Amino acid sequence: MxxxxxxxxxxxxxxxxxxxxxxxxxxxxxxxxxxxxxxxxxxxxxxxxxxxxxxxxxxxxxxxxxxxxxxxxxxxxxxxxxxxxxxxxxxxxxxxxxxxxxxxxxxxxxxxxxxxxxxxxxxxxxxxxxxxxxxxxxxxxxxxxxxxGLMRFPGFDLSTQAELISMKTDGIFGVTASAAINFVFYFVLFGSVFTITGGGQLFIDLAMRMTARLKGGAAKMSLVGSALFGMVSGSAIANTTSTGVLTIPIMTRSGYSKEQAAATEAIASTGGQLMPPIMGVAAFVMSDMLGIPYVTIAAAALIPAAAFYFALYVIVDLRARKSGVGDVAPELLDIPPVIPRLHLLAAPIAMIATLVAGYSAPYAALVGTAIALVAPVLRKSTRYNIRQLFETVLDTARQMAWISAPLAAVGVVMVVATQSNLALKFVRLLSDMGTGNLYLSLLLVIFGCIIMGMGLPTVAAYIIGSLVFVPALMDLGVDRLAANLFVLYYCVLSMVTPPVALCSYAAAGIAKADANKTGLLAFGYSLVIFLVPFGFINDPHVLWQGNPAQIAVGAAGMLLATFCWAVFLIGWLRGTLTLPERGGFAILSLALVVTPTLSTGWLISVALAGCLLFWRFGLRPRFVTA
Known part of the structure; x- marks a missing residue:
């Protein structure tokens, strides 16, 4: 021994x-x-x-x-x-x-x-x-x-393979390694320091204070906590394990089944990869591949991420009102005071301010890390043991290792896909199958991303998707950034799509729930994602492009569309929807995202959505009562 x-x-x-x-x-x-x-x-x-x-x-x-x-x-x-x-x-x-x-x-x-x-x-x-x-x-x-046929190419021998993959800044040492060194590491370090010095717990406690007394507060607590934590971690797994240990037991005690609680936490944590300012690894790789400042990508992702969480919130709220479960028992509301700890928020605030001021992403992350180390010392109640700092070193190294090995392996895929002209071949194939129709082509790309997401981590699925699908979308006139974000959104589903649903399985482990049932349920909840990318394909204002008025109108239209979509998915709004009502919400949500913002069709869709909501909230109750 x-x-x-x-x-x-x-x-x-x-x-x-x-x-x-x-x-x-x-x-x-x-x-x-x-x-x-x-x-x-x-x-x-x-x-x-x-x-x-x-x-x-x-x-x-x-x-x-x-x-x-x-x-x-x-x-x-x-x-x-x-x-x-x-x-x-x-x-x-x-x-x-x-x-x-x-x-x-x-x-x-x-x-x-x-x-x-x-x-x-x-x-x-x-x-x-x-x-x-x-x-x-x-x-x-x-x-x-x-x-x-189309898949034929000359190939290359071992010597050429070595030259392309492992002897230059390409392949295993290419853009994926560069993104990990120049971007990912600094934000992983910040997330680890901020979490270990008390910031992560503060976010969870804030979420509990904000939502615990609301209808369906147990699940809303999971959404808000995961969104806040996702803003500084960017890791869906870290998000699930950090917030899930608190939120999942509360959800199960509030009436949700183990699988429902685990699935809710899994999809909420998955959204952390889409939530600025620190998105998932794939966003940093995107920045490096496109040569676009990371802050531009984070700004473009803000409104779609807000729409995603808004739709999830509406679904959770309607589900709670429909089923009557999800309210938090008073004995579970013993939350430590948060006001004495609000100074810990100085770290993420400083990091965001530094990014917005135009400084580089690594510099902003280091500023946030330095403040995350100093801020807790300002009050006795939040001071940490100096030994905890070494835990951040170990945690950062462990997270980076698990991220970097798969990224290096994906470099092999990038070399082979580039050398074989796989992207150009797919453009031809998509052109033949989609017959030049944008929406049919988008549906084919979605299918391809989901298939990849069933077996690959998000970053791997995104990189392969960006090589194969993005050129085809750009050939159909889609903006390059919008095309990349479109692929990213559907590849994010890899975290909740069986058989490789890492978030779902992590949440199921915490809840002691059936992993496959949790994965399937989480994938069902993820249907809220499906509408959002179509919104920014048709309206670039949603990606923070244009003047403030255009951005505000685009954001309002997307939020209305996702609200209608959520109502359609649940089939309940102040009572069970009739089939025509449910169909109306589905059609209007689709119309709001496929018609250009402020066009005649879009304005008619907004008006009809307003009429349908007025019917459900105002006229129908009176009509039925009468």
Missing amino acids: SRFLTYDALWKTLQALLSTAYVAFLVGQFFRPASPLTAASFHVFMATALVFAWTPLEWRGRASRMAGRLLDIAGVSLSLMVVVLYASEIFRLERRFEMIDPVLPVDILLHVLGLVLIFEAVRRSVGWSLLAVVLAFLAYAYLGPWFP
Whole structure:
């Protein structure tokens, strides 16, 4: 037993040393950046080493356990060896001429060994689904000449593959690694510091104060808490586990089934990836791929995210009024005072203000992190133990490792998709199938995104979707930013779509609910997402483009459309809707998003929606009573 304890202690020491070195290097990148290839190679394989360190094999039986430990040690050691080998070869790699200078045996070794390590890290961090897709693309790179028709391409051998994937700032060291180093890390660090120093709990307590006494307050608490927490975390899983441990038990005690409570928390937390100012990893990758400042993307996403949460709120409210469940019992309202802790909000406020002022996203995140460290010290009641700071280092390194290994693997997909002209082939295919019709093409893209989302994490689904679907949408006249956000919205469904529904499964674990039932129920709730992207495809004002009046009218139209859509989905508004009434709400919601804002058709739709609402709230009760 003492040997096992000694091994565990040594392993924890290894985790601490690797995490500290990794976080210190990435922080140093802001002040004195290394060359892109140097930084990317260190980042990718240190993250790989950390996955092996933080996700050891847990085989049963003494012999199996020993074999697992040897494999874990080998994974960490080989990953660190690859870091050292890249460092020793970096001078040559940065100065060689692509496709002219020879590919050396050490390059082949680094390529093969590096991919094996990354692939195992992907399997440990997100499972087989993404790994299967990456391996399929890698096989396509070899077997391209044997594919028939449109899918045929010359392919490339091992030497060319090494040159394209692992010897330059492309592939595993490309845009995904760059986004992780230059954007994602700083916001993960801020989210970790803010949460551990008390900010995360403050958001949850604020949500409870705001909603607990409302109709259906248990579920509304989950929505508001997840929206607030999502603003600073951007991680759907972190959102689910942080807010779900409090909100799910309250929802189940308020009358919701375990599956309903878990599904509500899962879809609410999934929206955190869409909620500015800190959106999910995919938004940072989008910024890097499009060459658009992150603050522009965050501003464009604000109104659609608000519409998404507004629709969820309406659904929760109507469901509570229809079923009579969801009110929070008075004995559960023992909430600590929030006013003495409001100074903790200085950190996110300062970060948002810095972003709006035009400073870079990493700088804004570091400003927010510094204030998150200082603000709690200002009052005795919010002071933290200095040892908690080391927890932020470990938490940041762990989160970055689980994010970065899949991102590196997706770099393989990007290279193969680019070299095989897969995007152009899909444009031709979509043109043939969609017959040039925008809405039919959008429906085909939605279908493709959902299929990918059933097996891939959000960021992986988005990157592949941006390579394959976005060019096709742009060919149909859709704005580039709108096309990317359209794909992102439907790829976000990956977090709640079985069989790989990470948010749903995390929430189900907290609720001790059936995971598959929770996933299916959460996917049903996610139908509120379906309408929002059509709104910004047809009205760029919704993406914060235009003058204030145009933006305000576009936002009002989207909120009205999502309200009608939510009423249609629930089928209840001050009583059960008749079939014509429900159909009317569905048709009007669709009309509001497919007709240009302030056009004659749009104005007629607004007027008819007003009449239908007046009927439900004013005339119908009197008519029925009479």
